Amino acid sequence: MREVCADFEVELREFNGEDDHVHLLVHYPPKVALSKLVNSLKGVSARMLRKEFGTHVRDHQSGGRFWSGSYFAGSVGGAPLTVVKQYIEQQNRPV
Template identity: 50%
Template structure:
């Protein structure tokens, strides 16, 4: 799907209940903040127009989307690897990754507790 006004292409889309993931091909002359603003603005308009009864209680203050966003470059990862990551966002974590995450959080907590307090 090509968006003519900003010359970008939506390659992949996925997400969860409270956020979305997208792979978007865009020219380097387009500012990321401008792209995100247009995507959020147009999608908010379209979602409100089509699904108002379902979304009228799902606002961030007076806004449909949170004002924040995260943009990550995928470096040398192949498009297939990034697509699989996005597609997997609706799947619950497997037990191995859940254990690894819990262990990492436990280590982080111990490090924070071991630091001396600053005056």
């Protein structure tokens, strides 16, 4: 995740997740199209996970896809970053 963010000149500030999703707190410049960043994060991570955990990953795919086609993005411009980081840190690590 960090390498993809660096390629987009995006700062990955926090990363964590649940059994079925992940949370990323990123700081990105206005020139970055969020949909392109998310697409790259999903694509690169899916390829890496398939390579490392092949059979196990295939057993948990939905319709041949590792990630859902959807994502949620929220702006936290008014919230203190410490609160958002604390929320993400309290999530379970992705499997």
